[in-house]
Amino acid sequence: MADEPVEDLLRLLAPRVLGALTRRYGQFDSCEDAVQEALLAAAVQWPKQGVPDSPQAWLTTVATRRLTDQWRSDHARRQREANVAALAPTDAALTAGPGEEQPPEQDDTLTLLFLCCHPALSEASQLALTLRAVGGLTTAHVARAFLAPEATMAQRISRAKQRIKATGIPFRLPPDAERPGRLRVVLHVLYLIFNQGYTEPLADESRQPGIGLTDEAIRLTRELHRLLPNDGEVAGLLALMLLIEARRPARTGSDGSLVPLAEQDRALWDGSAIHEGTQLITAALSGSPLGPYQVQAAIAAVHDEAARAQDTDWPQILALYQLLGQMAPGPMVTLSRAVAVAMVQGPLSGLDLLKSLDDDERMAGHHRLHAVRAHLLEMAGDDEGAVAAYREAARLADNEPEQRYLAERAARLAG
Structure with a gap:
């Protein structure tokens, strides 16, 4: 060590x-x-x-x-x-000096994770406190990772600690009856940390090495997997992170522009991460009750195992999304399933499924709905409709690489 x-x-x-x-x-x-x-x-x-x-x-x-x-x-x-x-x-x-032995301590990392992800804390507090207390990051590092002022992050962490003190949250593992629900919160927080790092911003070189949120989320989830090696959803989340992160080297061009999955140079993908993620999800699916993270990891594995985009097993992906929709229904699952439907049954079928999201308040103002619609309209040959949808998606997108990509797609189709 x-x-x-x-x-x-x-x-x-x-x-x-x-x-x-x-x-x-x-x-x-x-x-x-x-x-x-x-x-x-x-x-x-x-x-x-x-x-x-x-x-x-x-x-x-x-x-x-x-x-x-x-x-x-x-x-x-x-x-x-x-x-x-x-x-x-x-x-x-x-009075022991540096290096002198003390009695060995038990590992309380799992208990600490449950404490930092307690439902009494806000989601923002859970994220910040997990990175600070469990991740070992300084407040300055946490602030930099979230692109927030250090004073703001310090206040957030301080409020979280005061909340724990005021509510008297005990430092112990939750009772057996509560543990599955509490573990879902822990996994959700770790996945949010990963997504924060993966999507914002796409190519930020300003962060210091070693404090990227995706790396930190993977490290913490790997530690959780060490503590709970037989939990299929923990293994599924770790596999999902590895399989998605494996594509990062091909996700942006040399100029920082976004490269969609179908156009990525798969030779740039991290083969060792794909191998590890695939092994994890294969073992989890064969020996654990099925859960949403395992299904998502299986979908990611199907994508990553295809040598070329045209080799992707879309019928299998569609079947997995249909299963995920039954287990964890939500607009983002429907959005992804619409793409799979379009690839298997044609773009018009995918567009029909998207209509079910038009009145969903959770998708109001979300650029991804318009981006998927634009893609399916382009597949269907409706260039005029696709241009309008791409432009609307670009207007709503909240990071510059995606805005630029969507605007360029619209300009290319508009001629």
């Missing part, structure tokens, strides 16, 4: 140290602040002095010192000092 780059090692250890302190002392907000201070101290000291033999013990010791110092210096909370003294580790642990 000591040979790993310091930044990667700290991000790996951060949730384990935070989980151990929170389990021992409660007070998630204070423990999280103390762990952040310990991470900063390690980031400064380890590159110069070397990584200690027991880096997790080093971080735990330093964070515990920060925590006890904070409580002891808070004169308004003198009464709590007695409780802290009773709960504190032995003097030997508190």
Whole structure:
């Protein structure tokens, strides 16, 4: 472990140290602040002095010192000092130098994920807190990843911690009866983090290496899969992320322009990620109850396994989308199913299915509905209708590469 780059090692250890302190002392907000201070101290000291033999013990010791110092210096909370003294580790642990062994800690990463994704928190707070507490990112890194001001992100994280404190959310795994529903929230948050990084912006080179949201989502989901190796939906989500991320090298041109799936150079796709994702989803489908993430991963695998766009098994994809529509109905599933219908039954059938979304308020003002309609109208030979739909999609799109791609499609058809 000591040979790993310091930044990667700290991000790996951060949730384990935070989980151990929170389990021992409660007070998630204070423990999280103390762990952040310990991470900063390690980031400064380890590159110069070397990584200690027991880096997790080093971080735990330093964070515990920060925590006890904070409580002891808070004169308004003198009464709590007695409780802290009773709960504190032995003097030997508190005075242990960097690298000295402490008793091994259990891994509380899963409990920490459930806490950060608690339904009492807003979705935005769940995302930010997961990246900070479980991902080990600084507030500045989280803000940069979401293209938000650091002060805004700091307030969001602070409110989330105060919400946990005010509502008295316990640091423990949810009861068995609640766990499947709570796990769905965790998976949803991880998928949102992945999608945020994958779609916004398409080709942002300003972010520092190692803090991309797609990489972070995959890392956290891989860690969740380590903790829950027999959960098919966890494996399905990890497979889905890997299979989608594998296409990134071909997703944009050298000028940053968007390249649609059918036109991508598949030789640029990441074969190792496709292999891993395909193995994951194959194993999950054969040994676990079927869930929506597994179906989505199976669809992605069918796309990725086709050597050429024209080799894509569209009947299989359509069957999978029909199954997904039964398991997790929604307008975005219908939108994707319309494309599959068009590829199997013809564009007019796909356009007929799209009509069911015209009065869906969830799709009002969404550029993807107009973009899919434009594509199907173009397939049907209605160039005039396709131009109008492409232009409307470009007007509604919220990132520049997609706007440019849609506008160029309209201009090409308009002649």
